Amino acid sequence: MKNPIQALNKIFDSRIRLGVMSVLVVNDSVSFNDLKQLxxxxxxxxxxxLNTLEQAxxxxxxxxxVGRKTxxxxxxxxxxxxxFKGHLDALEKMIKGI
Structure with missing residues (x-):
């Protein structure tokens, strides 16, 4: 039997990075302040x-x-x-026991 966690992406272990990716995958772009608030x-x-996700x-x-503000x-x-899709697919397979 294959190790069920082997296909998971370690970068997405963090709930914060998982949240950032979830927001970005459904939006064209999101500002730093909006991410911070959400x-x-x-x-x-x-x-x-964000730096960890950028480095990857x-x-x-x-x-x-915008005016004088960045x-x-x-x-x-x-x-x-x-x-991210691969990570979600791996989670789904784990949950379904495939």
């Missing part, structure tokens, strides 16, 4: 998890100026979509 996180905590090339950061938004990459 997930009820501090700036530093969210930034740390699962998300991309986009900076722009507006940072995030989008999911194709690799991020594929990796």
């Amino acid at each position: 997930l009820e996180l501090t700036d530093g905590n969210l930034a740390s998890h 090339a699962y998300i991309k950061m986009h900076k722009a100026f 507006n940072t938004t995030y989008t999911i990459t194709e690799l991020g979509k594929q990796s």
